[in-house]
Amino acid sequence: MDLIAPLFRQGFFGLDTSMVVAFVIGFLFGTSLEKAGFGNGRKLTAQFYLHDMAVYKVMFTAVVTSMFLVQLAVLLGLMSFEQVFVPPTYVWPQIVGGLLLGVGFVVGGYCPGTSVVSVASGKLDGMVYVLGFFAGLAVFPYLFDAIGGFYSAGAMGVVTLFDYVPVPPLLLAGAFVVVAIVSFFGVVRLERWVSTRWPSLRY
Amino acid sequence: MSKETSAPLAVWFFLTGRPDARDEALAPKAFWSPYAAGVLLGITLFLAFFVMGRGVGASGSMNRMMAAIYALFSEGFAASLHYYQGYFGSSRSVLYNYAVFQILGVFVGGYVSAALGRRAHLTVERGPRIDLRSRFALAFTGGAIMAIGARIARGCTSGQVLTGSANLAIGSLIMFVCFFAGAYAVAYVVRKQWI
Numbered sequence: 001m002d003l004i005a006p007l008f009r010q011g012f013f014g015l016d017t018s019m020v021v022a023f024v025i026g027f028l029f030g031t032s033l034e035k036a037g038f039g040n041g042r043k044l045t046a047q048f049y050l051h052d053m054a055v056y057k058v059m060f061t062a063v064v065t066s067m068f069l070v071q072l073a074v075l076l077g078l079m080s081f082e083q084v085f086v087p088p089t090y091v092w093p094q095i096v097g098g099l100l101l102g103v104g105f106v107v108g109g110y111c112p113g114t115s116v117v118s119v120a121s122g123k124l125d126g127m128v129y130v131l132g133f134f135a136g137l138a139v140f141p142y143l144f145d146a147i148g149g150f151y152s153a154g155a156m157g158v159v160t161l162f163d164y165v166p167v168p169p170l171l172l173a174g175a176f177v178v179v180a181i182v183s184f185f186g187v188v189r190l191e192r193w194v195s196t197r198w199p200s201l202r203y
Numbered sequence: 204m205s206k207e208t209s210a211p212l213a214v215w216f217f218l219t220g221r222p223d224a225r226d227e228a229l230a231p232k233a234f235w236s237p238y239a240a241g242v243l244l245g246i247t248l249f250l251a252f253f254v255m256g257r258g259v260g261a262s263g264s265m266n267r268m269m270a271a272i273y274a275l276f277s278e279g280f281a282a283s284l285h286y287y288q289g290y291f292g293s294s295r296s297v298l299y300n301y302a303v304f305q306i307l308g309v310f311v312g313g314y315v316s317a318a319l320g321r322r323a324h325l326t327v328e329r330g331p332r333i334d335l336r337s338r339f340a341l342a343f344t345g346g347a348i349m350a351i352g353a354r355i356a357r358g359c360t361s362g363q364v365l366t367g368s369a370n371l372a373i374g375s376l377i378m379f380v381c382f383f384a385g386a387y388a389v390a391y392v393v394r395k396q397w398i
Contacts, residue, residue, distance in 0.1 A: 006256030019304040021254055026308020028247040029259050029361075033309070034316035036240030041328035041342075043234070045397045048390035056383075057237035058244060059365060065245025066369040070252050078253075085257040087358055087367045089374030094363070097356020098378035100348055101364075102385025107393055108345015109328060111360040112261035112353060115346070116306060117313030122325040125342045132343035133262075136350025137269040141286035143351060151355070161371035172371075184238075201398055 005079035030117055032062075039117035041109025041125060043203050048106050050194040051201040053187050064173070064180045071170040081169075091154025108132065232320040248369055255301065258366030261309070262353035264302035271297050286354075330397040341396055 004010060008018050036058045037043040046052035073079040105111055108129045110118055115133065118126025144151065162169050195201060234240070251258050270290050273281035274297065282291035290297045317323035329338040353359035356378055358367065364382050367375020 005253045007254045009256045018255065018301060019299070022301045022304035023308040023311075025247060025251045025255070025259065026305035026310075027312035027315075028250070028308075029244070029305070030309035030312030030314075031316045032240050032244035032247055034313045034320070034322070035235040035243065036237055037234035039313055039317060039322070042330065042397060045390075048386050049394065049398050054234075054237040058241040061238050061241025062244035062248060062365060063369045065242050066248035066252070066258075067371065069246070069249040070370065073249075073253060081370075083256050084252050084370060086370045086372045087363055087375055089372060089377075090357065091374065091377065094356045094374040094378050095381050097352045097354075098364075098381025099385035099388075100352025100355065101360060101378070102382040102387070103389050104345045104347075104349030104352055105360070105382070106345075106386040106390050107396075108342050108349060109396075110342075110345075111349060112265060113259070113309060113359070113361040116261065116309045117317075118328075120310045120313035121317035121323045124325060124327045125329065125338055128339045128342040129346040132346025133265060133350045134269055134272075134346075135343070136347035137266055137354070138273075140266075140351060140354045141284040144286040144354070147355070156373065159373045161373065161376065 003077060003080055005073060006083050009080075009083045029113070030120070033114055033117045034121060038114045039121040039123065039126070041118065041123065044111075044114060045106055045109055046201075046203040049201055051191060051198070052203040053191055056187060057184060060180045060183070064177045067173045068170070068177055071173040075168075075170050086158050086160060088158045089154075089156040090152055091156065093151055093153060229321055231322045234320075244365075245369075248366065252370075257301070258362070258369065259305065260302050260358060260362035260366065261306060262350070262359035263362060264300065264306040265350075266354065267297050267300055267303055330395065332395045332398075338396060341393065 004012075007013065008021070013021070033039065036054060038055075038058070043052065044055055047055035070079070070081070070084070074081045101111065108115075110126055110129050112133060115126050115129045119130055162172060165172055167175075235243075248258055267290065270281055270284075270287045273284070273287075274291065278291060281287055287297075314323065327335060327338060329335075349359065353362075356363060356374075358375075360382065363372075363375045363378045368379050
């Protein structure tokens with residue numbers, strides 16, 4: 001079979017069409033988040049009080065589903081993994097940024113993507129969150145100048161776990177699918193234990 | 204209640220802010236199983252990679268909107284900010300961008316899904332022990348913290364933790380761990396907001 005994907009990078013359609021495609025992908029993304037209940041800050045933050053760990057389940061399921069399908073398409077020769085955008089690694093800013101994202105998530109109740117869904121479904125606290133988000137974005141250009149070289153600290157370029165683990169990529173993806181499924185059994189047990197011990201905890 | 208009438212009614216409730224959950228026949232539908240929603244999200248992500256060669260994102264598009272807001276006041280000023288380098292100066296608008304069109308889709312998709320599920324009504328999500336003003340103050344603060352975190356890390360939970368981890372990018376996997384670590388570290392402090 002011929003290499004056909006990523007379709008846009010292979011020249012199947014132009015920039016204007018790609019904007020329509022972007023809208024459709026966004027539509028599906030927003031739909032998945034809303035169906036999962038992620039337009040709701042209480043449902044999202046229940047993850048951190050352990051009685052409803054939907055955030056972990058949805059995220060890990062999505063990650064392994066996509067990972068497996070991409071590596072399957074690559075193995076079938078349909079798709080070039082080199083042409084898929086993989087975010088480059090900057091260790092230190094990503095450690096700090098990741099921690100800040102976690103803190104902000106449980107304080108604010110949403111993440112950027114889910115806040116858009118919360119606004120779309122009428123959550124007033126989500127609207128205030130988005131205002132706060134824009135306030136943060138408004139000051140960031142100044143912070144960017146202030147932190148200087150830290151923004152690029154620990155630069156490693158585009159590196160993935162596939163580069164470090166010497167097994168076929170599809171096999172590694174398959175292993176992650178198994179790890180995810182096993183971990184879900186553990187997580188469900190934890191949810192049950194917490195809900196029995198503290199029955200007042202209800203999403 | 205038939206599907207034909209539920210969607211317009213949900214729109215009406217959303218626009219008027221009437222809590223339709225009180226009406227038994229119009230109670231919100233249950234959310235999907237997290238595994239079903241996760242598979243749909245994973246397929247969406249795969250389609251994004253297959254068709255476009257890139258995943259999903261949220262904070263980058265909002266950053267472009269912020270740049271556009273600055274440019275409304277003065278394009279020269281916006282273009283002078285180092286962080287917005289490359290956003291201005293071309294013939295295309297800063298908003299003519301994959302991520303911006305995608306976030307519009309997220310908004311419309313989220314709204315349609317909520318309306319069909321009878322979940323679109325004006326509410327405030329909070330635990331039973333917190334007043335409105337505190338909830339709004341924390342929502343604003345959390346949003347600002349996440350904006351700074353997302354920009355330092357070059358992407359948020361969508362662009363890094365989800366998209367990057369799906370391709371096992373090392374930095375994104377680090378963020379996956381740090382994201383949960385940061386949230387669990389402060390969950391006890393803000394527990395009154397949620398439980």
